[in-house]
Amino acid sequence: MRRERAVEQAVRIIRERYAEPLGLDELARAVLVSKFHLLRIFTEITGVTPGRFLSAVRISEAKRLLQQSDLAVACISSMVGYSSTGSFTSRFTDSVGIPPTRYRQLSRGQAEFTARPRVDDDGARPERSRLGGVTRARAVPLSPIYIGSFEGPILQGRPSSWTSTRRPGPFVLEQVPYGTCYLHATMLAVREHPLETVLLTATFGPVQIGPYAGVEAELVLRPRAWWHPPVLFAVPGLEILTGRTHPGFKRIPSGFK
Known part of the structure; x- marks a missing residue:
């Protein structure tokens, strides 16, 4: 302790x-x-x-x-x-x-942003694999669940592969480069007591990706705890939602501390 x-x-x-x-x-x-x-x-x-x-x-x-x-x-x-x-x-x-x-x-809703997979500095595309898994959450979603493979344990930088699902369940990431990565998932949800919007996240890794990896990732989305580093990557579709008040819900600050 x-x-x-x-x-x-x-x-x-x-x-x-x-x-x-x-x-x-x-x-x-x-x-x-x-x-x-x-x-x-x-x-x-x-x-x-x-x-x-x-x-x-x-x-x-x-x-x-x-x-x-x-x-x-x-x-x-x-x-x-x-x-x-x-x-x-x-x-x-x-x-x-x-x-x-x-x-x-x-x-502020004045621009759009689409996550594009990261490429190496020389423009090369390394060998890639397919990675499957499942997301789980005990919450009512307010947004899609966004899932991506990133270089490190902080959700920052550009993803090497990126997808979204409408609700918890199976997912597949295509074209994940060979090597070590972390999987991050995030979504906005409803917390009933007190009634408010809350950011849920999950991290899985490090994961070694290769031709015979056989990885099945389980990402359990939970509210952020004090020991979690802030979410930095501008998750498509989420930034504008965190800046608006939803009827019946408290406004949550951006920055995802």
Whole structure:
């Protein structure tokens, strides 16, 4: 329990002080453990290092500010801890899938976005396989379930394969590249008590994809917990829904913290 409390405290500090130049040494001093111990237990519980968690929180907060304010991109860049607008724009685009200005338009219903599979830098298309599985959720869907294969445990970057289903059940991802990947699923749903919209997600992996992988993935969609890194990728069709109030439901903030 002590190790979980230390990580929870470190996550809280990151979420509260994301605009500061937080380092591993400072986080470790704040939670009263060695930096090596913190690095190990933080990664075990959250699936990512403190540095990657901090970067994800910064981009997540930038998404919220872009959606809910008219602040300039340069101003938002500074507010979330970046000293260079160019570096921020590059990191945001790599993580969310589109540039900040385009994301602002998308979140306000002024632009469309289609997830296109990632290709290698040289344009090559590696050998690919077919991957099947099933999604499960105890909730009433407000959106399709979006499922994709990504490089890492944070839902960010561009998917190598992408699909959607109208309800929980079987799915198939076509043309998944050979190698290691993570499967991510996400959807908006209704939570009855209290009556509100809630983001559900699931992660499966790492998965080794090859000609004889034989993987059957099970993705159980659940509400986000404190140890989950923010969702960064601009899920098609979901960003605009999270920015609108549904009759009878509470508005949930964008950023998916």
